[in-house]
Amino acid sequence: MKSLPFIDLVIVIAYLVGMVGVGIYFSRNNTNADQFTKASGKIPGWAIGISIYATFLSSNTFLGVPGKAYGSNWNSFVFSLSMPFAAWVATKFFIPFYRNTGAVSAYTHLEERFGPWARTYAVVCFLLTQLARMGSIFFGIALSLQALTGYPMSTIMIVVGICIVLYTVMGGMEAVIWTEVVQGVIKTVGAFVILYLVISGMEGGFPKILEIGKANDKFSLGSFAPDFTQASFWVVLLYGFFMNLNNFGMDQNYVQRYHTTSSIKEAASSVWLCVYLYLPVSLIFFLLGSCLYAYYQSNPELLNIVRMQVATERLPNGSSQAISQLASTLTPADYGDKVMPHFMVTKVPVGLLGLIIAAIMSAAMSTISSGMNASATVFSVDIYQKYIKSNLSQKESMRLLYIATTVFGLFGMITGIAMIGVKSVLDVWWMLSGIFAGGMLGLFLLGIVSRSTKNTEALIATLIGIVVIIWMTFSSQLPDQYEYLRNPLHQNMIMVVGTLTIFLTGMLLTRLKGKTQPEEEVLADKH
Numbered sequence: 001m002k003s004l005p006f007i008d009l010v011i012v013i014a015y016l017v018g019m020v021g022v023g024i025y026f027s028r029n030n031t032n033a034d035q036f037t038k039a040s041g042k043i044p045g046w047a048i049g050i051s052i053y054a055t056f057l058s059s060n061t062f063l064g065v066p067g068k069a070y071g072s073n074w075n076s077f078v079f080s081l082s083m084p085f086a087a088w089v090a091t092k093f094f095i096p097f098y099r100n101t102g103a104v105s106a107y108t109h110l111e112e113r114f115g116p117w118a119r120t121y122a123v124v125c126f127l128l129t130q131l132a133r134m135g136s137i138f139f140g141i142a143l144s145l146q147a148l149t150g151y152p153m154s155t156i157m158i159v160v161g162i163c164i165v166l167y168t169v170m171g172g173m174e175a176v177i178w179t180e181v182v183q184g185v186i187k188t189v190g191a192f193v194i195l196y197l198v199i200s201g202m203e204g205g206f207p208k209i210l211e212i213g214k215a216n217d218k219f220s221l222g223s224f225a226p227d228f229t230q231a232s233f234w235v236v237l238l239y240g241f242f243m244n245l246n247n248f249g250m251d252q253n254y255v256q257r258y259h260t261t262s263s264i265k266e267a268a269s270s271v272w273l274c275v276y277l278y279l280p281v282s283l284i285f286f287l288l289g290s291c292l293y294a295y296y297q298s299n300p301e302l303l304n305i306v307r308m309q310v311a312t313e314r315l316p317n318g319s320s321q322a323i324s325q326l327a328s329t330l331t332p333a334d335y336g337d338k339v340m341p342h343f344m345v346t347k348v349p350v351g352l353l354g355l356i357i358a359a360i361m362s363a364a365m366s367t368i369s370s371g372m373n374a375s376a377t378v379f380s381v382d383i384y385q386k387y388i389k390s391n392l393s394q395k396e397s398m399r400l401l402y403i404a405t406t407v408f409g410l411f412g413m414i415t416g417i418a419m420i421g422v423k424s425v426l427d428v429w430w431m432l433s434g435i436f437a438g439g440m441l442g443l444f445l446l447g448i449v450s451r452s453t454k455n456t457e458a459l460i461a462t463l464i465g466i467v468v469i470i471w472m473t474f475s476s477q478l479p480d481q482y483e484y485l486r487n488p489l490h491q492n493m494i495m496v497v498g499t500l501t502i503f504l505t506g507m508l509l510t511r512l513k514g515k516t517q518p519e520e521e522v523l524a525d526k527h
Contacts, residue, residue, distance in 0.1 A: 004149050004353070011354025015186075015361065016163050019179055023167025026175040033380070033397040036172035036373075043177055045266035048257050049273025051177045051370075054184035055253055056278050058133075058367035061285055062187060062360055063140045063337060069289025071336030075222035075231055080282040082240030087275045090248035091268040097448065098255055099264045105381040106255040113447040114458040116386070121462065123382045125440040126252055130371045130408070131415050138416025141364035144341040148357060153420055157413050160361060161368075165409040168369040169402050173260060176369045183362030184277075190359025191284050193352060194340070198291045201347060203298060212294035219290065228489050239492040242499050246441045252374040292339050293332065306342050310335040368412060376404035439465050441495075442502025450507055457509040465502035469494060 004012070068076050101109060107126070111119035141160060142153035149156070167175050199206050213219055222233040248254055248271055258267040296303045304327070311327035312318075318326070344356060380400050385392060392400065443462055446453055472487040472494045489497065 004357075005350045007351050008354030008357065011351075012357050012361070015358040016160075018182075019365065020163055020167050020170075022179050022182075023169070023171035023175045026171035026178070029172075029174060033394065033401060036398065036401050042262070043174070043257075043260040045261050045270045046273060047177055047181050048261055048267070048270035050184045050277070051180040051366075052254060052257060052270060052274040053277040053281075054180035054187070054362070054366040055370050056247075056274060057184065057187060057281065058137050058140075058364065061282060062191070062364075063144055063340060065282065065285040066289035066292060066340050067337035069218070069286045069336075070293045070339050071331070071333035073218050073220040073222070074286045074290075075220065075233070075236055077283060077286045078221055078233055078236040079240035079243070080279055082237050083244050083275050083279065086241055086244035086248055087271050089245055091271050093448070094249040095258055095267050095271070096264050098258050099267065102259075105378055106250050106252050107378065107382055110443065110447055113453075114443075115455045118443060118447070118455075118458060118462075119382060119386075122250075122440045122443060123378055126378060127375055127408075129251075129440075130253075130375045131411055134368050134371050134408075134412030135415025135419055137364045137367050138413055139419040141360055142416065142420075143337060144344070144360050145357065146341075148341065148345055148353070154417050157416050160364065161409055161413040164365050164368050164372070165406050168372050168409070169405050172401075173256065173373055176373050177257070177260065179369065180366040183366040186355075187359040187362040187366075188277075188281055190356045190362075191281065191288065193359075194344070194348070194356060195284060195288050195291065197348060197352075198288065198295050198343065202291070202295050208298070209291050209294040212297055213290045216293070216297075218293055228493055230490055231492060232490075235490050235492050238496045242441060242495050246495075250441060250444045252378050253370045256374055256377060288340070289336070292343060295343070296339060302342070302346070306335050306338050309342070310338055368409070371412065372405050372409045375408040376401050379404045379408070439469060439498055439502055442499040442506075445499070445503045446506040449503075450510055452514065453506050453510045454513075457506050457513060460509060461502045461506035464505050465498055468501045469498040472497060 065076065097109075098106070103109065107119045107122045110122050138157045138161065139153070142156040145151070145156045145160075146153045167179060171179075199209065202209055204211075222231060222236060224233050226232075226234060228235055254271075257270065261267045261270060296306070307327040307330050308323065310330060311323045315323050315326055344353060348356060380397065384400060384404075389396075439462060442465055443458065446458060446461065472489065473491075475485060475487045478486055
């Protein structure tokens with residue numbers, strides 16, 4: 001623990017004040033719900049692209065990815081490699097579909113296809129996914145800033161959360177997008193600064209980092225064997241494709257942005273700009289994790305400090321002997337998330353530290369603010385106006401959006417506080433998002449691809465998919481005598497299998513109904 005130098009503290013405060021100032025500036029434009037949720041369709045495509053990129057590049061990437069690369073290898077980078085395939089599908093089919101319907105909610109279409117239950121199911125899945133995302137990001141930023149400032153993680157989440165709520169509520173979608181443009185630049189610069197400091201501080205430089213990394217298999221993309229029981233190359237590629245398709249194709253965070261541009265072409269170009277930016281920058285974060293691994297292996301005295309810090313957190317009331325014993329048994333996967341914050345505390349010079357803290361805050365704030373705005377929009381359109389009161393005045397709509405944005409921000413903070421103590425923030429986010437998003441994407445694909453699928457087939461397919469997702473998620477908790485009933489696949493396959501179960505079951509039921517229908521019609525004609 002150490003207190004933040006005055007210069008760095010001033011930089012951090014200036015950044016927070018600046019973000020709130022943006023919200024105040026754009027608050028004068030927020031006179032109606034259309035402006036709050038879609039910025040009246042006046043945002044240029046390049047700004048939307050950087051905004052989407054900033055949402056992707058959350059604190060889960062900024063802190064979780066280097067921690068994951070430190071603890072294992074570059075296997076998770078395969079997630080990034082899947083993005084172009086998902087982007088192609090989204091720009092060819094999904095974006096034109098949304099722009100032509102004109103509905104601000106991504107889930108209105110599901111009710112038109114299958115009835116109110118489908119829309120409600122997708123909305124609930126989306127809101128739970130958002131809470132998981134916001135919670136993991138709040139946790140990630142608090143994990144880092146606790147090491148830098150010494151303040152409790154819950155206090156950090158509350159302070160940062162209040163700032164996010166202020167500028168998101170006041171400025172609406174326009175403030176979210178333009179703050180994300182600034183945040184996207186800041187956190188990219190911050191990543192390069194940290195990378196430079198690690199390499200320049202390494203005795204032997206980059207060649208030594210490569211040598212240590214190769215010796216410890218740090219640059220591997222995972223096994224290329226067709227093995228779906230572990231995080232092989234193919235498991236992460238499949239998970240990445242389906243998750244990115246969910247992001248680009250039906251996540252309200254992104255769909256809402258497609259309506260803020262002036263044309264389908266502008267919306268599509270914004271997605272491709274995100275891909276072109278995110279792919280190389282995410283690689284930088286994996287490289288950063290490998291560089292930190294080599295650096296700490298070359299400085300074992302620093303490594304011992306990190307191990308002791310993690311052991312102390314796990315045994316807060318333990319004796320020094322018990323803590324030391326636990327520290328000696330910890331593996332890189334156990335303390336990977338702690339290494340970059342420790343490096344920043346001990347090795348980043350005054351002045352630059354404030355910039356990097358601002359970058360970490362940017363990584364968190366961009367994703368949380370867009371999540372709050374999207375969640376409030378979905379709640380307003382798909383729940384409140386659907387089930388409670390449909391005819392809202394402009395004043396009532398704005399009040400509802402303000403309250404909903406604030407409430408979802410608070411729920412995100414609470415979820416983050418509940419996550420304190422987890423081992424890997426990236427693993428937690430991937431698991432939770434896979435559970436909630438799998439069924440939603442499967443139902444959506446069924447609605448778009450199979451025009452002949454009706455309400456009954458979709459409902460049965462969804463119920464079967466939910467059972468499969470629940471089994472895959474929780475069967476590992478079964479007693480040993482029921483070991484044969486446990487899910488043998490890797491947890492990242494929950495998203496893949498859940499999506500395919502709903503989609504393929506729905507298609508099969510539709511085909512079976514199509515075969516029996518003519519026979520029923522023939523019998524009816526005879527009578």
